[in-house]
Amino acid sequence: MFTIKSVSGGFRKGKLQTRSGVLDTPLFMPIATKGAVKHIGPEEIQAIGYELILGNTYHLWLRPGDESIKEAGGLHAFMNWNKPILTDSGGFQVFSLGERARKKFGISGVKLTEKNVEFTDPLNGSCHALSPERSIEIQFNLGSDIIMCLDECPPYPCSHNAARMSLELTTRWAQRCYDRFQILTKRSTNKTQSQKPLLFGIIQGSIYEDLRRQSTKEITGINFDGFAIGGVAVGEPREKLHEILKWVIPLLPKDKPRYLMGLGKPEEIAAAVSAGIDMFDCVIPTREGRHGRLFVWNEKFRDSSCENIVQSGKSFYSTINIMNEKFRDDFFPIDRKCTCYACTHYSKAYIRHLLSINEPFGQRLASLHNLTFYYDLMKKLRTE
Ligand SMILES: [Zn+2]
Structure with missing residues (x-):
């Protein structure tokens, strides 16, 4: 699925095969939050040269709904984009937007348990629950080519103990995501390996070296198709990024793609590519x-x-x-x-x-x- 074409210093140049097309790495993906890159049509995104976009599971699940998008033929058909799509797990928005509901409706926004996370939609006050299994099912309904595991993304700052408990929950959820993914891919009949979506695990551990190492070992112990480094664009000092990459990257398998979630500024992306990262997403170009x-x-x-x-x-x-x-x-x-x-x-x-x-x-x-x-x-x- 992933071929390294060349390595020079820390730089890696590769090709990632997905069921909707082959991607040259390192790459940046524009964000089509709610099924569109704000103000820009898919043919314009493609004309620039982009071949992968990111869709936000949280937003598409709540509006218009994953079942509705499935009925439309999946997100590719729904938004008229025939190249690869990566979807996030919905977790980041649940944890960050859920708090808004607390302020607006006075209801406890987010309730996290071993089983799932319950939250209130800040737009209308309705209550929902997202579990690892449900996140994978939604991403299957969307027809995503690269599916992300549901992780708990702790805020910054976060105590060592809270970060440890959070990453251990993320590992248990990663295994549940993997198990659900296996069941769903087996259920789709006659699918060869190249017709299946890819599943990426997410490494957490906040700004603590021992926890980042622990999370990397645990998550890479599961046979994911790629690995993402999460919790690096949550307000921690930017010099920590360099350290986190230094701790995590040597422990990652060389033959699988590496995705740094939510980053970043042009110089941060350049530095992370030179450290061996292959994939990026960020709202900066469009929002700025x-x-x-x-x-x-x-x-x-x-x-x-x-x-x-x-x-x-x-x-x-x-x-x-x-x-x-x-x-x-x-x-x-x-x-x-x-x-x-x-x-x-x-x-x-x-x-x-x-x-x-x-x-x-x-x-x-x-x-x-x-x-x-x-x-x-x-x-x-x-x-x-
Ligand atoms: Zn220009």
Whole structure:
């Protein structure tokens, strides 16, 4: 399923086979939270070059519902995306959004037990329960190509004892996810290995070395198709990321893909690729774009090697705030050498104007540009 094409220093270049297509790694996946990448159609995502998107199980399960999407022929048919889809487990949103319900409805938002996690939908106050088995079933109904195990994602800061109990629960849940996955894949008749979805386990352990090592050993003890490192974009100091990768990566099997969940800034992605990570997702390019913050290559690094990009820290690019007054009459593109639709057709002044009057087309152009920047970065990091 996963082939390493080359290794140079920490960099890995590989190919990940899924039932909906082969993916070149390292890769970044745009987030189609509720079945769409905000403001952008699937054909535009594909035109940039992206081949994998992330769908959020939590949102799609509650609205419109996994059964409804199954009836539509799965998420691929429902949203008109015929390339691979990765779905998260829903856990991250349950634990983070559930707390909002407490504030809004005064009901205890999240109740965690060995069996499952109960929570209140912050939108309408309705009560739901998500178990490891249910998360896998929902992701099967969505027709996901890469399925994630349900994990408990503890907040930061988290005491050593709480982090230990949490990761041990995550391990027991990982085994339950694996067992349910085996039953469901066996149930689908005549499926060859290449027609089955992939299942990834998630490593937790907060910022504690012994716990990260314990979690890595336990999760890699289960025969997953790939491994994700979770709990690294939850507010912990960013210097901890480097340490967590240093503890976890040497313990991961070399022949399986590694996914760093929820990260990150361009320089964090570059550093993690050089440490041996293969897959990323993050809301930064689209969310920042909608707020007028745009990524631009530093000319000096445009044709640089991936080693130089990593070594530069964050000097290989800059961020401009297009709402700044100085762009009012700037009739040049965001980045003259960028090949995206926004840069080949529109000026900074125009995009600034659209964003300042809250015109969705402006948010679309800004998102397209930032997603192109992220795609170009990954493409560079894939070259030798
Ligand atoms: Zn552009």
